[in-house]
Amino acid sequence: MSSLFEDFPNRKNTRSAKWDMVRTLYGADDVQPMWVADMDLTIAEGIKQALKNRVDHGIFGYTITDDEINEHVKQWILTQHQWETDTNWVVYSPGVIPTLHMAVLTQTNPGDKIVIQTPVYPPFFDIVKTHDRELVTNPLIYDGQYYTIDFEDLEHSFKQGVSAFILCNPHNPVGRVWTKEELEQLAKLCLQYDVTILSDEIHADLIYPGHKHIPISSLSEEVNQQTITCLSPTKTFNIAGLQVSYVIIPNEKRRKAMNKAFRKYGMNHINTLGISAIEAAYTEGKEWLDQLIQLLERNRDLVVDTLADRDEITAIQPEGTYLIWLDCTNMKLGQAELKKFMQEKAKVGLNDGISFGEEGNGFMRMNIASPTAYVQEGLDKIIAALDDLN
Known part of the structure; x- marks a missing residue:
């Protein structure tokens, strides 16, 4: 696995929806954002260079x-x-x-x-x-x-x-x-x-x-x-x-x-x-994409395998996308309570399942398009919060 995606870019104060709306959405600054569908990963060098060249043109x-x-x-x-x-x-x-x-x-x-x-x-x-x-x-x-x-x-x-x-x-x-x-x-x-x-x-x-x-x-x-x-x-x-x-x-x-x-x-x-x-x-961009898929597969397996040992949450294994649908129905919480648990107890900001329709009641959506260490950090917080709940 390439080290291409190991560094974590600082996205705070860049007008990032994912990072600079954390307090607005989750009521605190210390909630780890894993919601909106963009990546905490630097783009392919070829794209970056093409953009730099265009900017340098100046018109x-x-x-x-x-x-x-x-x-x-x-x-x-x-x-x-x-x-x-x-x-x-x-x-x-x-x-x-x-x-x-x-x-x-x-x-x-x-x-x-x-x-x-x-x-x-x-x-x-x-x-x-x-x-x-x-x-x-x-x-x-x-x-x-x-x-x-x-x-x-x-x-x-x-x-x-x-x-x-x-x-x-x-x-x-x-x-x-x-x-x-x-x-x-x-x-x-x-x-x-x-x-x-x-x-x-x-x-x-x-x-x-x-x-x-x-x-x-x-x-x-x-x-x-x-x-x-x-x-x-x-x-x-x-x-x-x-x-x-x-x-x-x-x-x-x-x-x-x-x-x-x-x-x-x-x-x-x-x-x-x-x-x-x-x-x-x-x-x-093809080489970059191939390496990205390797990272996402590793992150996907990490989430699925980690939660497989828990009775409270089931991770639905995705066949595509960098989004994981979490079945939290065994937690026996109302949707408002589930959302509160994730953002106040686990300190992880996920997408509220109910926003995807009534069939999302009892579910949350997690974005895994980040360095593996960051995904592990979010998982650790959820597991620790579940342990405290029990």
């Missing part, structure tokens, strides 16, 4: 994305995920969430039903409700250790008339990387009931050994035309603050509608540094 006027950038995107998707795309399908945006807002606006109508699979990334709820669409949940099936899709419930919802389905793959927060068989069954239902697939695949590159991310759009040409796929280098390479993402839209009519909406709302440009970063990430 930050309007910047374009050209065929060369599009080709880098295409080649990354092909190499990483074996999906043959077309550079004409690429539309850039400031982020996946703005893209999903535009997709809901352009691909559905007020009053339409949109399905999400709970527990799920909290902004999905607002993406549907903000635009006066009807939210329909398809809760995942949980057997105490593993999550699967309730296809019977999903088809029942589709039969009632659904316009769009927001897929999260890999799934945040439960960490599933949906298999080809699961995706084929999802796609079959969406085609049968003419449901547009809005696929959030922002964690696509963060996959653990033994698992494979499959873009749902890659299953067939028919599915390709039915799907809008949201991707970004931001989670993969820890550059979320640069606000750069892109969406793959093979269907020309859908693509024109999205482009029109982005222009209407003044969101048809991405920032200059973001363009430099995406080029460097996709041309020079």
Whole structure:
């Protein structure tokens, strides 16, 4: 294992949401933040150098994305995920969430039903409700250790008339990387009931050994035309603050509608540094990413194995992402009490499970994208607090 990720960067007083909002969110300065999905890890040297070169140029006027950038995107998707795309399908945006807002606006109508699979990334709820669409949940099936899709419930919802389905793959927060068989069954239902697939695949590159991310759009040409796929280098390479993402839209009519909406709302440009970063990430970032996966696998195993010896908390082993879903239901605490236990007794700041939907009651989400010593520190605090509780 490389020493690349052993140093811990000081992020305090950098206007970091993760670090400089600790008191606001958790009521004290001594709570260890392990919540929002960015990394306490320095970015790849190639990206850093590309940003330095751009800054040294000294001019930050309007910047374009050209065929060369599009080709880098295409080649990354092909190499990483074996999906043959077309550079004409690429539309850039400031982020996946703005893209999903535009997709809901352009691909559905007020009053339409949109399905999400709970527990799920909290902004999905607002993406549907903000635009006066009807939210329909398809809760995942949980057997105490593993999550699967309730296809019977999903088809029942589709039969009632659904316009769009927001897929999260890999799934945040439960960490599933949906298999080809699961995706084929999802796609079959969406085609049968003419449901547009809005696929959030922002964690696509963060996959653990033994698992494979499959873009749902890659299953067939028919599915390709039915799907809008949201991707970004931001989670993969820890550059979320640069606000750069892109969406793959093979269907020309859908693509024109999205482009029109982005222009209407003044969101048809991405920032200059973001363009430099995406080029460097996709041309020079692979070695860094490979080492990152090694670190995350080590951190994941540390959390899962440590908590396997406890009756109070079960760590759901993720197949992808750097987020671990913690089942704390055996602690027999209400959600408010659970949150209080973590931040006041354990002194660890996690994401509140209930924010991911009612199925998150009794759960918390932990971010493990940090040096291993930092993850160990957080685990030690939780274990010590559990011992005191008993």
